[in-house]
Amino acid sequence: MVNLTIEGRPVTVADGTSILEAAKLAGVLVPHYCYHPGLPVAGVCRMCLVEVEKMPKLAPSCATAVAEGQVVHVHSEKAREARKGVLEFLLINHPLDCPICDQSGECELQDYTFAEGPKESRLREPKRFNPVEDFGGDVVYVTNRCILCTRCVRFMDTVAKDPVLNVSERGDRAVIGKFEGQDLTHPWAANVIDLCPVGALISKDFLNKARAWELDRTASICPNCSQGCNAIVETRDNVVVRMRPRSNEDVNQFYLCDYGRLNYRWLNRQDRVEAPLVRQRNALRAVDWEVAVARAAELLKGKRAFVLASPMLSNEALFLLGRLASATGGAGAFRVETGPEAPLAGVEDLALRADRAANGKGAELLGFTRDDAPLNAMQSGDVLIVADEELRGRDANVLAAKVADAAAVIVVGTSLPAWAQGAEVVLPIANCVEEEGTFTNLRGRVQRFLQAKAAPGLARPSWFVLGDLLAALGHGEPYYAASDAFAALAADRPEFAGMSYDELGLKGMTVAGAAEPAGVAS
């Protein structure tokens, strides 16, 4: 360990730590552009120059290792002047197009210039001009805004291991380039957009959609595969407009795949069930929640409940559905859509997973089976609960027969597909960005997601609805907070023992015995 002082604050860090990282631990931000903790050090932007006592020149803090007894000044006159110089150099040819730039509001060039940059430009010559280039995939390169930090090039080289970007030309003619016909089509390529500290690499999907300051940001988990990448869901006026990675060293480092990040529109579906429905006079009619829950409880009384649940449901919802099935002598099943895996080569155990749903692992741990087999035990007179499962695709007909067979069908879901017109009760629930809950990723990591937007109409959080239903059936009390539902789960399931929302925090915890191959519990 090495002891040093940064901006007057003593800090002790591991040998070999850079001054920049040590400063972070001391609570001091050293402004920087090219440095990124997930990428090899380039040391080229020269923004992170700091004054180190007894060193003749300013030192690049990203590329200088700490030394015992070092005294580092980040905000000394000399260091600030150097940063001001870098900012002036970066700005001379940078267009002042912040009003039309998507990065505006979350731009590090803007931020640092505002904080300590020069007030006006001394450039009297015309600015350099280069055309905009489509890099393929979701990425557009606005050359004029580029500060040549090379984060994107290093990401494609060392993390994606698909070196399709380069620095072309040299001197002030240098630009980020690619080879004609070879685009940014790598399944993780859009991360260069997040890595770009300025508005040079921007998303086509997000282009001109919203200003950064209009967005509400919520910590969440990407629901689009079982990797459980930590994500930020960004909404504007209650509509999800963008999903970006949230760093978690143990899961996704700093990254989110293109499939995950661009697959958010389903969270904004407009064809939602907005009120509880009950079959009356041969048609589904909107009723009060009390009426709907009472009717569902009435249908379930003395019947076996078989559950077909979506693996997009939270642990909390699956736990309560599982309890409903086991308490009545029924069983639970789930189906997962799959697709090709797409690993991110430079990060261990990070991939777009074959399971294109967040919580298959949670469903298994909570007693659900990964195929329809348990439903074969259904006999006429049993109740079928379909929980947020639209029964699209492969064998909708087989299931339709079961639906026809059931004494009653209860739908707990976000939408109302055609077959559900035959249901007795429909209980509308929130989707995963409209409620709080947890998912368990394929490695057994339990991670929280928070509510990013309001659910439509009278739809309620799944744990709330199912808690009410169980209470109506005489199983426990209703829950008034997601954390209570999770506490009940943790108390009931040994794999989740000791967990709570507080314990999970925003980084999550791994279930007991997760190292074992995925097996179906209880």
Place this chain on the structure above:
Amino acid sequence: MSVREEGGLHAPAHAPHGDAGHAGEAPYAPVFVGARRRELDELLTRYPTKMAALLPALWMIQADRGWVSEEAMAEVAQVLDLTPAYVKGVVTFYTMYHQHPVGRHFVQVCTTSPCNVCGAEGVVDAFLEHTGCRELGVTSPDGRFTVIEVECLGACGFATPVMINEEFLESVTPAKVPEIVARYK
């Protein structure tokens, strides 16, 4: 100095192997076959990595084809286990690789300060006039010459040094230019 055709926003896609969309154009013939391939393989024994042979390999391409096309970059990338984008990044760094066809005789006139004070600008003008190029970086109408200004050729005591292809001429003055131009057919 390097004059490049800007493709702009919607440049037509360049067929990587020249076999589509270029009516009448011969398909790309690889450079690294036969003797060139053996030469490259022999060269690879001089370095511990394949990548190190990139600059020499690009020189071979330029020697055979007169310039380094995108197809050639793709070929050398494949031969040396690199990506075409990587190769292009390297090619564009070094000023001596031609990224577009040039005249039969490529004239480089040093105009950096030591030569500049000895009248290099006059030498450039004389070449532009006598070759018929008229403009820097533009190939003469007869396809014979392309003239560029170049930074320090490292022969400052022999101002003005001029390189024509591989030939290095010393102490060139404007008066000598017509005779020099006449020598290159």
Place this chain on the structure above:
Amino acid sequence: MGYPHAPHPRETVVLSKYFGDPEARTLDGWKARGGYRALEQALGMDPVAIQNLVKESGLRGRGGAGFPTGLKWSFMKIGDGKPHYLCCNADESEPGTFKDREIMRWTPHALVEGVALASYAIGAEMGYVYIRGEFTEPIERMTAAVKEAYAAGILGANAMGTGKTVHVHVHKGAGAYICGEETALMNSLEGRRGNPRIKPPFPAVAGVFGQPTTINNVETLAAVPHILNNGAAWYKAFGRADNPKSTGTKLYSVCGNIARPGNYEVPMGFPFKEFLWDLCGGPLPGRKIKAVIPGGSSVPILTPEECEGALMDYEGFVTAGSMLGSGGVIVFDDAQCMVKQIARLARFYAHESCAQCTQCREGTAWTTRILERIEAGQGTMEDLDTLLDIADQMTGKTICVLSDSCATPVVSGIKKFRHEFEAHIKAKRCPMLPDTTPKIAAAASAAAA
């Protein structure tokens, strides 16, 4: 007179003795002139003993930085189990410098011998000679010499029959000044863009191909066989008695507005004024020397007055306010516009910046644009302050010193020739050029009168 003319009697020709002698180019010719004796002797010595001998000679790097060569070699840990490499920096591209070119053109075997010897002394089995791509003739000569040396068994797995392995390989650059920077050269040799690397790690720890590497300039390596042959004391004796830090002879390239441009070899500590006037013949007839850059374009410009008492060695030029650098002496006479020439130098650096560091990429180009604007008569007094500010921001803040090298002539130029800058700004044109301003007002008033 120095090469391309016959040596001046006041020269001390060691390295340049056979410049202009075509026979010295061949292996037989070189052997007849005492070649490869030093290598043969060295291959029988302990590498560390060679390192010590070179240390004792006081030989310092001739590429520009002047680092003690023996000390540099001693950083290579013989027998550490890793492959070692020697790189010979023959990328000579500092404006004003053309000495390595002549060494390679006339005495290629001198360099092959030096490279082989140094490789052995640092425990390397491979020495790469990285020659800039524009040096077509030196590349040809060196390639031929290496081929001859292999054929004669001087190089190879059993070098000179000693059982030692010494390989030399010529690598051709492709047009990039920055590849003369040692770590950029290594990147270029590896087949990368010639971007300088952050140090540490230093080349002796992780150089080319990530292995311990020593990199030396052509002139440095060419001097080593002479030290082996004649001893460290002989080498040390060249130089002034009161400065033991600079030893040996030094090749200077002289160019620009001078009567006899060319290469001159003199011992360390030679008086600069006599050098310029006696050896090089002083200014062209009817002209006066206005400015001299003594060590390649990257060092501060000197006025003739500053050249007066200067002594030509590492310390002497520092005392005079500049640096020995690469030994490229550029002379400007009173017919030259300093603004134009400084702008031209800045343009060189802007063209050659590798584009990594912000200050260099943007600063070199911006500096050039301002200087060219002043030269074109569009400058303001504030521009001079801006230039100095930019130069300050470009100094000491980047990975390599290309940025500093661009700032140096700007700062010393504005400091020493400020009146020329101001004259441009006031006259709104270059005062050295004929006044082409239309005389409309004058003509009109003449007509009215």
